[in-house]
Amino acid sequence: MNGITELVIDPVATTGVLSAKLWIRRGSGADPLGQRGGHQLLGSVLSRGCGPLDHVQLADLVEGCGAGLRCDTHEDGILVSLKCTQTDAERLLPILGWMLQQPHLNPAQIALEKELSLQALQRQQEDPFQRAFDGWRQLAYGQGPYGHDPLGVPGDLESLHHDHLIALADRLNDGGSVLALSGTLPEGIQTILQSYEESGRPEKTSHSPDWTADPGQPDSSLTLNPVETEQVVMMLGQATLPHGHPDDLALRVLHAHLGSGMSSLLFRRLREDHGVAYDVGVHHPARQHSAPFVMHASTGVERAQLSLELLMKSWEELLDTVIAKRDLDLAMAKFRGQLAHASQTTGQRAERRAQLRGLGLPDDHDRRCLDQLDNLTGVDLRTAARQHLKKPTLSLCGPSSTLNRLESVWGNGPFPST
Amino acid sequence: MGLCHGTLTAISSGPPLEYFTFTNGSTLVSADLPGASLICLDFWCRGGSFWEQSGEEGMAHFLEHMVFKGSERLQPGDFDRQIEALGGSSNAATGFDDVHFHVLVPPKETSAALDLLLDLVLHPSLDEGSFSMEREVVLEEIAQYRDQPDDLVFQKVLERCFPKHPYGRPVLGIDSSLKGMNPQGMRRYHQRRYQGPNCCLAVAGAIPTDLISQVRGSALTALSNGADPSLPNPPGEGSRSTEQLPFQSGRECHRFPRLESARLVMVWPTAAASDPIGVAGADLATTILSEGRRSRLVQRLREDLQIVESIDMDVTTLEQGSLVMLEACCPEEQLERVEQEINQELLRSAEEPMLEEERSRALQLVGNGYRFSLEAPGSVAACAGSQAVWGRQRQLLEPLNDLELWSATALQEQVMQRLQPDQAFTLIARPAETT
Numbered sequence: 001m002n003g004i005t006e007l008v009i010d011p012v013a014t015t016g017v018l019s020a021k022l023w024i025r026r027g028s029g030a031d032p033l034g035q036r037g038g039h040q041l042l043g044s045v046l047s048r049g050c051g052p053l054d055h056v057q058l059a060d061l062v063e064g065c066g067a068g069l070r071c072d073t074h075e076d077g078i079l080v081s082l083k084c085t086q087t088d089a090e091r092l093l094p095i096l097g098w099m100l101q102q103p104h105l106n107p108a109q110i111a112l113e114k115e116l117s118l119q120a121l122q123r124q125q126e127d128p129f130q131r132a133f134d135g136w137r138q139l140a141y142g143q144g145p146y147g148h149d150p151l152g153v154p155g156d157l158e159s160l161h162h163d164h165l166i167a168l169a170d171r172l173n174d175g176g177s178v179l180a181l182s183g184t185l186p187e188g189i190q191t192i193l194q195s196y197e198e199s200g201r202p203e204k205t206s207h208s209p210d211w212t213a214d215p216g217q218p219d220s221s222l223t224l225n226p227v228e229t230e231q232v233v234m235m236l237g238q239a240t241l242p243h244g245h246p247d248d249l250a251l252r253v254l255h256a257h258l259g260s261g262m263s264s265l266l267f268r269r270l271r272e273d274h275g276v277a278y279d280v281g282v283h284h285p286a287r288q289h290s291a292p293f294v295m296h297a298s299t300g301v302e303r304a305q306l307s308l309e310l311l312m313k314s315w316e317e318l319l320d321t322v323i324a325k326r327d328l329d330l331a332m333a334k335f336r337g338q339l340a341h342a343s344q345t346t347g348q349r350a351e352r353r354a355q356l357r358g359l360g361l362p363d364d365h366d367r368r369c370l371d372q373l374d375n376l377t378g379v380d381l382r383t384a385a386r387q388h389l390k391k392p393t394l395s396l397c398g399p400s401s402t403l404n405r406l407e408s409v410w411g412n413g414p415f416p417s418t
Numbered sequence: 419m420g421l422c423h424g425t426l427t428a429i430s431s432g433p434p435l436e437y438f439t440f441t442n443g444s445t446l447v448s449a450d451l452p453g454a455s456l457i458c459l460d461f462w463c464r465g466g467s468f469w470e471q472s473g474e475e476g477m478a479h480f481l482e483h484m485v486f487k488g489s490e491r492l493q494p495g496d497f498d499r500q501i502e503a504l505g506g507s508s509n510a511a512t513g514f515d516d517v518h519f520h521v522l523v524p525p526k527e528t529s530a531a532l533d534l535l536l537d538l539v540l541h542p543s544l545d546e547g548s549f550s551m552e553r554e555v556v557l558e559e560i561a562q563y564r565d566q567p568d569d570l571v572f573q574k575v576l577e578r579c580f581p582k583h584p585y586g587r588p589v590l591g592i593d594s595s596l597k598g599m600n601p602q603g604m605r606r607y608h609q610r611r612y613q614g615p616n617c618c619l620a621v622a623g624a625i626p627t628d629l630i631s632q633v634r635g636s637a638l639t640a641l642s643n644g645a646d647p648s649l650p651n652p653p654g655e656g657s658r659s660t661e662q663l664p665f666q667s668g669r670e671c672h673r674f675p676r677l678e679s680a681r682l683v684m685v686w687p688t689a690a691a692s693d694p695i696g697v698a699g700a701d702l703a704t705t706i707l708s709e710g711r712r713s714r715l716v717q718r719l720r721e722d723l724q725i726v727e728s729i730d731m732d733v734t735t736l737e738q739g740s741l742v743m744l745e746a747c748c749p750e751e752q753l754e755r756v757e758q759e760i761n762q763e764l765l766r767s768a769e770e771p772m773l774e775e776e777r778s779r780a781l782q783l784v785g786n787g788y789r790f791s792l793e794a795p796g797s798v799a800a801c802a803g804s805q806a807v808w809g810r811q812r813q814l815l816e817p818l819n820d821l822e823l824w825s826a827t828a829l830q831e832q833v834m835q836r837l838q839p840d841q842a843f844t845l846i847a848r849p850a851e852t853t
């Protein structure tokens with residue numbers, strides 16, 4: 001484990017609350033061939049014994065303080081979250097360092113977490129939105145790093161054993177990590193953090209963005225997941241850009257225009273104008289590589305065709321039409337508002353700081369985006385859309401007879417030749 | 419109940435709440451968070467699904483949708499556009515007891531947002547065309563809900579626990595009642611429930627110095643004080659005692675399509691929201707039983723025996739009597755063993771003394787849960803509004819004092835002995851057999 005741990009300290013006046021976020025730059029996207037789910041499994045056992053504490057002692061310490069400790073594996077990294085009172089921070093913060101550097105990887109605990117993961121994977125299949133997104137992800141990313149759920153796939157998970165996790169743990173901090181603290185900091189914070197290899201920001205960030213990764217072209221533009229539900233879930237999208245890419249801001253403004261809030265285009269068009277869907281929106285998370293940009297909606301079978309046509313029309317307009325000045329101003333206002341909404345709690349603040357460093361972006365990335373916002377024009381948005389959104393793919397989940405009907409609607413539309 | 423000396427670490431005061439009651443019975447509660455970058459305005463009304471009459475099933479939630487379709491002054495979509503153009507956001511939620519509508523905006527927009535929110539909520543246009551269109555949206559919402567097996571299990575449990583009580587009905591309503599509704603009926607429901615004594619505005623953020631005078635001149639204070647005794651469900655009617663909640667204990671097995679893992683759900687009635695000490699006891703007991711790896715049920719069933727994927731208990735605080743719900747997810751073949759082990763743990767909790775360290779751990783977990791949930795203006799406003807609308811004028815962290823009143827012995831004798839299998843409604847949910 002050669003990587004360094006960068007520290008980001010963000011003092012905030014609170015009622016004695018501290019949030020710590022440790023972002024380790026190895027997520028499910030780094031799962032080796034045949035070991036999909038490996039990093040999630042590793043992440044889940046980090047808190048099942050590390051440093052001087054076995055799994056019982058660790059749970060006793062954390063729960064005895066009334067603290068929250070969780071570990072979530074994402075595509076680009078493992079995020080360890082600790083929330084505690086200022087008075088307990090001295091006892092609890094060292095745990096994060098132990099999880100990173102001295103995990104026990106007890107075989108019995110690995111076996112337990114593996115079984116829990118397999119059951120969770122099975123239960124996910126109850127949700128038609130999960131099924132539809134699984135289908136879209138497979139279509140868009142194939143065998144690439146983002147082609148599977150961070151939880152993994154059952155066959156690979158079943159074959160994972162202690163030795164695999166030891167190998168993954170050995171490389172866990174190869175890419176480095178970031179520890180961000182927001183809230184009321186305990187006295188002597190620097191002493192507490194001495195166990196980390198480096199404090200303060202390194203002169204040169206150890207990790208810079210990689211904007212070259214391309215998932216390649218999907219083999220098909222459509223995937224169907226037949227299941228006997230009342231509604232059809234539709235996901236129309238494309239693998240696009242890394243967070244921080246020069247064109248990323250334009251896509252984020254388009255995201256705000258299409259899917260943020262009740263004044264968004266999809267909400268107005270599908271809900272208010274046609275009443276065909278309740279839950280409509282855009283999924284566009286921040287990613288190190290090609291982030292999904294996915295419109296989604298779910299509609300009863302009788303009106304599913306209309307919903308699909310409206311989604312396709314909305315996508316096509318991004319390529320063909322320059323957004324009206326009024327809508328552009330509204331989208332920009334929403335983008336600004338989202339930044340304020342996303343930094344209300346110490347947890348949100350710490351996570352954003354850890355994420356930015358984790359992705360190799362400057363701490364003031366969001367402020368720079370705000371500075372650039374006023375220079376964006378409607379034509380810029382269309383240009384970005386034409387470059388990055390020209391070949392969407394579609395995933396449908398619902399009753400098979402309806403899917404067959406929608407397949408021909410898609411086939412006769414503007415995008416099936418992808 | 420045995421009085422205990424507190425062991426909570428450093429109870430901080432939290433932002434103080436200020437209350438003001440207007441002459442029509444409506445309430446304003448505010449929490450000043452001077453550094454907050456957003457301010458939350460949260461309008462609460464005692465207008466949840468509990469208050470619906472025959473033929474109105476789903477009306478409270480449908481009205482929540484219709485409110486956003488415009489007012490006498492605002493065209494459909496105007497409110498959303500104006501709030502979001504201010505860099506703000508809005509949303510709403512309908513529960514069994516109450517409904518609330520909230521906006522988050524930068525502090526300098528407080529006055530404009532207050533005007534827009536109260537106009538929208540208190541003077542909805544309930545336009546015929548919008549009504550028909552929005553009903554389709556609600557029907558899609560219900561269909562989406564029916565496609566989630568987890569939600570179907572949850573609804574089935576409530577239906578069986580409360581066969582003759584509004585808590586047994588889905589808040590979203592049912593297709594047939596929604597299709598029978600019209601704007602006139604919705605107007606009557608609105609007039610019946612949205613009256614001064616039933617309404618509260620909670621504000622959290624950087625509070626303007628003239629907030630009270632702004633609200634005094636708003637649509638909130640123009641509401642009727644609800645003095646008409648001929649109205650059914652007179653406004654101001656509040657919580658009832660737990661004993662009045664017609665809870666049905668029992669045990670049933672059902673199969674659900676597309677369920678991928680089995681569920682075991684148990685429900686018990688517990689103290690109503692108007693009894694915060696009773697609710698605190700239920701919070702502590704459920705935490706001892708199922709919060710964290712060292713809790714009794716998680717340790718026994720997930721960590722040691724490894725027969726469940728998850729096991730959780732929650733307290734749903736309600737005005738007519740709260741609920742404790744337990745849910746275990748497990749492979750179908752483990753169901754029998756899971757039920758047996760849960761029952762044994764519950765019996766043991768009733769019969770054997772509770773360790774002081776278990777009580778202390780629960781005190782920290784529940785107490786910090788309160789503290790940690792009060793960072794954002796939206797959370798503070800929701801916490802304040804959900805209490806104030808029912809006439810409970812408490813400070814935010816007063817529940818911490820309620821927790822400390824519970825000794826280990828009192829928890830065992832007064833809470834654990836009620837959370838027993840024979841007093842629960844138990845639902846065994848199995849995946850439907852594939853043909």
